Amino acid sequence: MSGAGLARLSTIYHQGVLGRRPRVPADFAELERRARRATSARAWTYVAGGAGEGRTTRRNREAFDRWSIVPRMASGAVDRDLSIDLLGTRHSTPLLLAPVGAGALIATDSDLTIARAAAATGTAYIFSNQGCNPMEDCAAAMGDATRWFQLYWSKDEQLVDSLIARAEAIGAGALVVTLDTTVLGWRPQDLNLGSLPFSRGEGIAQYTSDPRFTQIATERAGLPSPKPEVTLGAIRTLLAMTRNHPGRFWANLRSPLPRASVETFLDIYSNPGLSWDHLATLRSRTRLPIVFKGILHPDDARRAFDVGADAIVVSNHGGRQVDNSIASLDALVTIRSALGPEPTVLLDSGIRTGADVFTALALGANAVLLGRPYMYGLALAGQSGVEDVIRNVIAELDLTMALTGTPDIAAITPNLLTGIAA
Incomplete structure (x- = not known):
């Protein structure tokens, strides 16, 4: 997506000449404020809420604030290549849409709408296992665009195999096994409303x-x-x-x-007894690339690759599972140092802007997952809102690369940052 940043600026400013302002704000703070006004209390607490006192959610953002980008001048680079190779597939950008459950709290047929937006922007979408539309319908809405499937490991092993078989049948590019939700975390905002979407048949x-x-x-x-x-x-x-x-x-x-x-x-729906022995069986149960999501400790990262993972996602579930947990970005620094440069490591939790994407890539992520921001875009403007959020994040990444002299993703390295890990 060479020139994505300038193209996005041109589009928005041209509309401004005509007296039209964007429906979706370009900054996250205003995006969040408007989305909160546009959604119900039940929807907001589920999508935006965190575990416990919200310390992990805040810590995810504070971790980014400890790092500063150091722009470099006069690189002479006019064009930028944002594409990456990931698990055998070429992606146009290092951005994937994270799986978000019970999206119909925000908008009817949420997963179908997001799928169409992902396809329209050339962005891979990880279908949620707790989605509100069947994966087959979402795949049909995306055509040939890239999709992955998230798996929650059920207590019923035949159901696990059935979900895997369906993911293979819809052409999923990877199976993303979420490890950190064997039980629900303590989520006071939902608890104070007595609200669990699944108990109403939402997200199943x-x-x-x-x-x-x-x-x-x-x-x-x-x-x-x-x-x-x-x-x-x-x-x-x-x-x-x-x-x-x-x-x-x-x-x-x-x-x-x-x-x-x-x-x-x-x-x-989820197996509290999930173990590495369960996970080690996956290699013989699917032909899909295997991704383990929810890794925060170097030893777990090593174990994941030992039992057959093709990639891991460093994630604390957006701060929704364990209060006072390590920030995902801090865990990324430690895990990348322990693993070395070769294993494929993605980052989830805390990504809000293109500058965040740049920072995560510089600290060792091969790609990142975007979650809450695109759901806020969905709340404000449906499919076009999701597309606007995606394009804004990619545009800022592209402009940040232009202003730091990085012609491609491989050129985004730690020497372009200053700061200290936690």
Whole structure:
């Protein structure tokens, strides 16, 4: 995407001449403020909230603030190449869209909208295992564009295999196994509202579209179950389950399957007993490149590659799982130092701007995952909002490269930064 920065500036300033301002702000702080006003309390707490007192979320940003970029002059470079090779595929930029669950809290058919935006901008999209649209529909919306699939390791091994087989069938470029959510973290903002999207059938579309999961849920629906307490809230939840379940509303309302599906999901979606022994079986269960997401310790990084990973994602789940955890960027510095330059390491958590992408690449990331910002764009302007956020981040990365004399991604090295790791 040579010239992406200047092209983006030209587009925005040309619209300004015509008296039109961007619907999606160019700075993250204003983007976040407007998105908060545009979303419900339930949606905002789920997407923007963090674990505990929010220290990990803040720490992710503070880690970036400890590093400064040192621009270099008179490089003579006019064009820049933002493309990278990643797991056997050429990507136009080092930016991927992170998996974000329960996106329908922000917008109906959120995953389809994001998929179209990703395809339109040439950006790889990691489909969420807790998505609101089946992966097959999202793949169809993307055409030949690059997509990966996130896997939460279920208690049911046949369901794990079924999800993997479906990811292979839709042409996923990699299987991204999330390791850090074997149980949900302590998330006070959601807890204060008593709000868990999955209990309303939100974010379980990968499951209700899966033959193995449907088999388990159908068996459960045929069993006697305790009579639920009848309250106005319970009725609303039942209606939400009914709307979010595949099929016709009135047929679902008379069926025990929507409720059984939610209960089944909550029972088996993630395996608290997940171990390295489980992960070591993946190499014989899929032909896809394997990526382990949620690595923060060098020993875990080494172990991941020992059991067959092709790449890892250094991530603390955007600060949503463990309060007072190490910042992902700090962990990246330590892990890259321990592994050396060869293994493929991606960074997730805390990326907000193109300058952040530049900093992460300089500190050893091969590529980065963008999460909350594109969801805020979705809240403000749907598909075009997601596209605007992506283009803004890429444009700033390109301009930062231009102003630091870096003609390509390989030229973004630690000597362009000053600062200290935590």
